Amino acid sequence: MGNPVKKLVLSGYYGFGNSGDEAVLQSILLALRAEGERQQVRIEPIVLSIRPKETAAMYGVTAVHRMRLGELVRALRECDGLISGGGSLLQDATGIKTIPYYLAVLKIAQLLRKPTFIYAQGIGPVRRSMFFPFIRHVFNKCAYVSVRDQESADLLATMGVRASGLTVVPDPVMGLDVKESVLRSNTKKNDKPVIGVSVRFWNGDRSELDSLARSLRSIAERRPVVIRMLPFHMPDDVKASRYVIERMGALPDHAEWDMREGIDHPQDMLAEVASCDLLIGMRLHSLIYAASQHVPLLGISYDPKIDQFLNRLGMQAVASTSSFDSEAVTAQGLQLLDHQTDWITEKREAIEQLKQQARLPAQQIVEMVHTKVDRKNVALSR
Template sequence: MKRIVISGYYGFRNSGDEAVLKSILFALEEEGRQQGMRIAPVVLSIDPAWTTHMYGVEAVHRMRLAEVIRAIRSSDGLISGGGSLLQDATGALTIPYYTGVLKLAQLLRKPTFIYAQGIGPVNRRWMDPLIRGVMRRSAYVSVRDAESAALLERIGVPGGAIEVVSDPVMGLPLPAGAVPGDASDDAVASEVPIIGVSLRHWRKDGADLARAAEALASLARSRPVRLRFLPFHTPSDAETSRQVMEQLGDLGSGSSAELASPGDDPQHMLKAVSECDVLFGMRLHALIYAANQSVPMLGLSYDPKIDQFLKRVGLTAIGTTEQLNADAFVAEASRLIDRREEWLAEHKAAIEQLKQEARRPAKQIVSLLRHNK
């Protein structure tokens, strides 16, 4: 048995980050079983009781230093896991926190592993040595796109030590017994296409959301559709969705708008996405969920990570938080609804490649742990 501490943005009820955690736990368990090792995870969470309840694993409070030290000291290593942890767009404290946890593990002589992270943006140059130092001392480094690898190389991390993989969530399975795209209850009541919508607050003036509402309303007036809003970060995304729904105005005959509530379990949200005919997403993990379930997608870019992921699937964003043409949106959404099989054939190979890559970090980490005496 190997006891592994997992550091990340966990316990905050963000569906994307929780999906990253659940995907890592699944992959470690499966790879451990295949390699004859039992992995005992210890998650650093802002809400340890909730994390333990959700995933059935041990958890400690990520902001209580004594608890973190005890967890790392009694472990066989630390994973800094998934998501956009090493970036300073959300503030100047994010990078020091996550590199600090890594540095602590290294000072305690524990091997550290970087699990499919998205690196950047890093706008404060004094952050570079913090990242470079912990990366160079890590036993394994993987990132989720070539741009992240290039950024690490620019700040002095040897390129040969970096593996480019896909986001862990590409390997997340549906809930046990669920069938992809098999809608339940009222979702089978009609054959009206379901358009999944994942939006988040970004611009202070709300102009990006107003443009999204205009585009969605134009689509709903051009043909019957069910606009299903999917809140990936509660409660903020639910409130954002309600605001956009209020701006839709009168929809065309046969069209409707609804707010879904799949709950906190990432697999239930993955199931909700699988029921959609098209996904219009601003949240990165909404798009990743769609790729996971081979649902045609339209990305609205607010951050380079959106464009980087879409590029790996062979796509470009339909718009950004600065511009979104309603007519172009309607035309492309209609094409995806009417010619779904063509889209699937065009992007199937790229999606399968991402799914295969999603398991590589767990395989490498378990192997390293198995040979680390």
């Protein structure tokens, strides 16, 4: 008799072409598969996606349209549990509809008497207090709640979410590994240090990107480097990357720039980051990728989630979108390029702890599902 099969629906910001959120999905899928094998349960994921055909093809899973109520409810009826997360799902900075959507998916599952699990979510900002009672009501009915930083846990506490059973874990992407075949294909083509750069638009006047361009040019004037733009969200980050390239102007003969466009699969982007000698990033998951691969990094903060992640590494943002000292960024960039080994040695233990802790939600969820399977089997044998 084979291992029991359990279907888990995954709800998140999937299928939108955001490399960070796709990395979250890939990380959760791989962690669930590994834990299922370890605990002898076959996990069959069903992913809610805005582009289900693309998601199904990319990850080899069943996917349904996240905005088609009939398909969504049917998937929840057939499943053995719902996982919501990770990423920053419960926040109202991007609009008033985001929180109601993710809470509604959780509530439908609960009404169908399905266990619900919160997987390493980053909570907030929640500027509209009218959402507090709804979040409290839904989260207090979840079988398991994990968040990716203490600030998220504290925010949920202010809403009245029960602290007992709430776990603080790293972002799931910390547990993502590079495929060896992909890593081998990404070996460096020359001996110049590679500086990976991940940017996004934020300030209306583009002042932070202007400042970063000055820093990058200054580094290129002093070192023979390759400045490699790594767009994480299409197409906006490509436009932001081109903006920085234009502002850098012509580089000295000993330096060059390039850009990696059209990278869809998270592990392909992870391999690109792994091949860098330094990563300067605005996107959270560019920094997480770098840390997971022991690549020295400098974070530019536009959101508290950047600072929260850097704090877990004992670091602070080198600059922010509201305060950007180009000379300081240049100096720290040169320092890390010249002393990579020191940074790796200093951060190794903290990084390894985060990688181990990132697997905890999958372990807990699969164990809870497995326990339920065992109880059913006992009941049937009586």
